[in-house]
Amino acid sequence: MRTLCSSTLIGEFFVIGFAGLVAMKDPDLATSTVWTVCGIAMFLSVALCGVVTRPAGTALGWALQIALIASGVVVPSMFFLGAIFAALWWASVHYGRKIDEAKARFAAQAAQAGSTTPDVA
Secondary structure, X not given: OHHHHHHHHHHHHHHHHHHHHHHOOOOOOOXXXXXXXXXXXHHHHHHHHHHOOXXXXXXXXXXXXXXXXXXXXXXXXHHHHHHHHHHHHHHHHHHHHHHHHHHHHHHHHHHHHHHXXXXXX
């Protein structure tokens, strides 16, 4: 799960940065405000890579997805990109857990097969 979710979060890091560049073109927004918000969101996307396997990590990831979609109010294309990344986040969490369960099952089978094999010396 960690690899899939981290890949999605790193992709979001770049999308947030590019959205900040687009938002800077809006004359109603201060550059410092745009980069403060984008900087915090970019930091969170990288920081979540380290805690994604913890129970709160997944919930914080969902909060970031909601914030990304909501950022469409400022940069309209983020409605679409936020929805795409929310779908990617769901797939990363869903299939990542399935992969983790399969790995654990295979490891248990390998350990069991190794312990039942008679020692030949």
